[in-house]
Amino acid sequence: MVTRIGILTSGGDAPGMNACIRAVVRASIYNGLKVTGIMRGYAGLLAGEFIPLDVGSVGDIIHRGGTILRTARSMEFMEKANQDKAATILGQAGIEGLIVVGGDGSFRGAMTFIERGIPVICIPGTIDRDIPGTEYTIGFDTAVNTVLDAINKIRDTATSHDRTNVIEVMGRSSGHIALQAGLAGGAESILVPEVPFDLDKVCLRLLRGHDRGKLHSIILVAEGVGSAVKIGENIEARTGLETRVTILGHIQRGGSPTALDRLWASRMGAQAVALLLQKKGAVMLAVEKGELVEKDLVEALQSKNELDMGLYQLSGVLSI
Known part of the structure; x- marks a missing residue:
């Protein structure tokens, strides 16, 4: 016993x-x-x-x-x-x-x-x-909701400035947070380690949205994919769209x-x-x-x- x-x-x-x-x-x-x-x-x-x-x-x-x-x-x-x-x-x-x-x-x-x-x-x-x-x-659920809250706030400022925003989220070699928060937050592209991505296709989607009058774009990047900063730089260079990068970091672990x-x-x-x-x-x-x-x-x-x-x-x- x-x-x-x-x-x-x-x-x-x-x-x-x-x-x-x-x-x-x-x-x-x-x-x-x-x-x-x-x-x-x-x-x-x-x-x-x-x-x-x-x-x-x-x-x-x-x-x-x-x-x-x-x-x-x-x-x-x-x-x-x-x-x-x-x-x-x-x-x-x-x-x-x-x-x-x-x-x-x-x-x-x-x-x-x-x-x-x-x-x-x-x-x-x-x-x-x-x-x-x-x-x-x-x-996991709390972290996803923390990311979702950040997406909502970043979208407000992205719309005001007509910008593309790349948001890097945690997950190590897993894309679960990026996928679920990105889907719930209406991200234009979600980049995860499990699926190879084509940056040209990501950029084409951004330009297509911009041409039809879209005022902002959100791209979710799981940290296992690579540097969100470099991805953001490449997107701006290829599209000419003003791009900002946000790395949420350990804020995703905290909170009630x-x-x-x-x-x-x-x-x-x-x-x-x-x-x-x-x-x-x-x-x-x-x-x-x-x-x-x-x-x-x-x-x-x-x-x-x-x-x-x-x-x-x-x-x-x-x-x-």
Whole structure:
């Protein structure tokens, strides 16, 4: 019978992580478990930075962005000796099961504990939505809405000046944020790493719109495509249209999580506790066809993260 569990957040922070932490703590206490919070991810674990979490510890955090447990990336943890050390530290702290909230790198770190006999439940938390095996990750919806808000504001000034605006968004090697925010924001072109693009065709579309009296154009560029600054310079040189570039950067990680992110984070946190009580481990929680499901962590990490090509094709149809 599990009596104490640990929870950590690792890698990049994402809005909704606090809602997940809250759900884990309260679901655990409801079921008679004790909870230890591990600060700063695997780096904090190696340093023994543990705090007890109770009902009051997670009060008034469901609406806050970031993570109260902080997060960090740890190169030390990649060494086998330090992985052994981390497993020993967990045992000494009486932690019998671990919940890891983060991205694919965090999940691969979690595998080291599973190999050492410690049950781990992984919860996908990254704005990039680049984890294979799930249609949703905590923080993605908030990030998309942050980008959409920026598009709306940039369009106002772009229209006033009759400009083309190139907006670079995050996502590492994934184009999910660019695609969904671009489609929702009515972007003329959406450039993503998964699909090769022809800048001549992008420019032709811009000129066609300008010739019919269009006062502005918005182009969304996922950071994995390359430099938005260079793309903007090339567009202005080829079209003669005044072009401005906006790199949204880490603003996309911040802010109060949307209702959707709070709901899924709460469901996933509570379900992770239920799985540990059932003595399950090596599980990744995922959303598949709108349902919360359990997936074998090893199999999930071996699958491929796919861009929704139907949405991508729709964006091309609607931006004629």
